[in-house]
Amino acid sequence: MAAHPEEGAFSLASQICNHIASIFSKPTKPYPPPLDLLVTELTATASRNGTVFLYGVGREGLMLKALCMRLAHVGLSTHFVFDMTTPPITTGDLLIASAGPGGFSTIDAICSVARSYGGKVLLLTAQPETGSCVKHANVVAYVAAQTMADDKDEGEVKSRPLLPMGSVYEGTLFVLFEMVVYKLGEILGETPEAVRSRHTNLE
Numbered sequence: 344m345a346a347h348p349e350e351g352a353f354s355l356a357s358q359i360c361n362h363i364a365s366i367f368s369k370p371t372k373p374y375p376p377p378l379d380l381l382v383t384e385l386t387a388t389a390s391r392n393g394t395v396f397l398y399g400v401g402r403e404g405l406m407l408k409a410l411c412m413r414l415a416h417v418g419l420s421t422h423f424v425f426d427m428t429t430p431p432i433t434t435g436d437l438l439i440a441s442a443g444p445g446g447f448s449t450i451d452a453i454c455s456v457a458r459s460y461g462g463k464v465l466l467l468t469a470q471p472e473t474g475s476c477v478k479h480a481n482v483v484a485y486v487a488a489q490t491m492a493d494d495k496d497e498g499e500v501k502s503r504p505l506l507p508m509g510s511v512y513e514g515t516l517f518v519l520f521e522m523v524v525y526k527l528g529e530i531l532g533e534t535p536e537a538v539r540s541r542h543t544n545l546e
Contacts, residue, residue: 355505358505359514362505362506364518366488366511367515367519371485371487374484377484377485377519378519378522378523380465380482381439381519381523382530384439384463385419385527386527388437389419391435392420393435393436394422394436395420395421395422395437396421396437397410397438397440398424398439398441399450400449400450402509402510402513403509407439407441407516409520410439411423414527416524416538416539416541416542417527417531417533417541418533424453432462433460435461436457436462438453438457438465439467440454440480442467442474443467443468443486443488443491443492443512444469444490444509445473445475445477446470446475446476451476454476454479454480457479458479463482465482465483466479466484467484467486468484469485469486469487469488469490469492469493469512471483471485486515488511488514489506489509489512490511490512491508491509
């Protein structure tokens, strides 16, 4: 997907959005669709009054921070790992971690610790067959998008892509999480007013 200088904002935005939308048409078997999996696990965690923990590195981490904020808005107890007020994880809690390229030493370690204390680990990744983090997960959400693991220049002269490196994966996470929040709010019976009431007023 190459960008051209003469193209306007609408054209570029359409190409980016269409590319991200196309990711959701890709098959994920034998893994369940990530939207269904996330909604199921979050609903189950909410029903048992568990806490949701989230973690990712880099831009993946920023997407998970955005999800953490919205999960708080729909009424869940939720924390981003390494925040100063993050409580200990225990049985009944859920850790949602992302390792798009399949493995990061920090994600491996955090998922392993979460499991050792009885937490359930949901791993988001684009490399479910080869990634090192998968062995620490209870459930895997396969997001079939390009990451830095498969953004390789084969030596040919190529046009500059609109979505380089892991941007497709990260953009897909943003859209996926918006759908998760929408579905979750519906299941939990959260009105727009209730969601809005939980937004911080210290701004």
